[in-house]
Amino acid sequence: MGMIFESGIKFIDFSKDPNDLVEGSEGWKNLCKQVKEACESHGCFQVVYDKVPATLHDEMFKGVKDLFDVRDETKQKNISCKPCHGYIGKDSNFPLLESLGIENAPILDKARAFTDLMWPNGNPSFCETLNSMSIMMKELEGIIRKMIFESLGVKEYCNTNIKDSDYIFRVMKYKAPFSDHPTIGLPTHTDKNILTILYEDIQGLEVLSKEGKWIQVVPKQGKFLVIVGESLMAWSNGRMHAPKHRVMMTGEKDRYSYSQFSTPNELVYVETPKELVDEDHPLLYRPFKFLEYLRYFDANMHLANPLATYVGVGKV
Ligand SMILES: O=C(O)CCC(=O)C(=O)O
Numbered sequence: 001m002g003m004i005f006e007s008g009i010k011f012i013d014f015s016k017d018p019n020d021l022v023e024g025s026e027g028w029k030n031l032c033k034q035v036k037e038a039c040e041s042h043g044c045f046q047v048v049y050d051k052v053p054a055t056l057h058d059e060m061f062k063g064v065k066d067l068f069d070v071r072d073e074t075k076q077k078n079i080s081c082k083p084c085h086g087y088i089g090k091d092s093n094f095p096l097l098e099s100l101g102i103e104n105a106p107i108l109d110k111a112r113a114f115t116d117l118m119w120p121n122g123n124p125s126f127c128e129t130l131n132s133m134s135i136m137m138k139e140l141e142g143i144i145r146k147m148i149f150e151s152l153g154v155k156e157y158c159n160t161n162i163k164d165s166d167y168i169f170r171v172m173k174y175k176a177p178f179s180d181h182p183t184i185g186l187p188t189h190t191d192k193n194i195l196t197i198l199y200e201d202i203q204g205l206e207v208l209s210k211e212g213k214w215i216q217v218v219p220k221q222g223k224f225l226v227i228v229g230e231s232l233m234a235w236s237n238g239r240m241h242a243p244k245h246r247v248m249m250t251g252e253k254d255r256y257s258y259s260q261f262s263t264p265n266e267l268v269y270v271e272t273p274k275e276l277v278d279e280d281h282p283l284l285y286r287p288f289k290f291l292e293y294l295r296y297f298d299a300n301m302h303l304a305n306p307l308a309t310y311v312g313v314g315k316v
């Protein structure tokens, strides 16, 4: 049951046999190994997780399209005191992109507060879709995180670490550039959070390989893309790779995507466990608080490697 490569991105099947997701089973151990290898080598992989029905994805995209048709003044009401959490719209540098963040959407009241803000009479059906989708994406994220911790030999940290997470759900729209010349939709970046679980309708996302090659992600029905963020990279003492990625747009079709980012709770320190530090793996990053780092990053976007500048130990 080797890993399959599609367009250079590893593909892991979580839905082959239900026993594979039973902790401790042979299938589980095999998946742990595949997930670890993919996160080390590419920092991302595609995963089939058929607990999320295709109809839910369809409803989600329909709701997301309606959402972006809401008046700009209403969308701008979606504000947050946290950087990169609210409304991002039609920035003159990246005019194709529009995006909205929904904090802790797996909590029904939070999802409802968002849909009540966007629609005058709320939108109970989209609220339910959004909430169900974010709960399932949270479950998938939890499984993957468990697999990563187990494969790193630090399973015992899993409970505290999962318990101490927040989630931010983002919906994205990239307007069609009406050109065959690739145009930037979202500039090159690394995610700052723990893990990102992403679903997209049409091609556009590209991931930079360690060898410096841009790899196009080919979206497929039912396949999520999982991306390692800088918090997990730092926590794992650099073992897990946080890849650079970007969105490039061509053609005449708008692109929609949605993702859920797990983020360390703002009160806890992202701190490398002592088990992951030894002579061969000296400590790379000092403990930091996620939200403080996000604010630092927001104010220092010009830096080539903001995390290393912020909390890097020695020359990283
Ligand atoms: O829309 C996408 O496919 C990618 C979005 C992304 O990378 C992000 O929001 O961090």
Ligand SMILES: [Fe+2]
Residues within 6 Å of the ligand: 189, 190, 191, 245
């Ligand atoms: Fe990203």
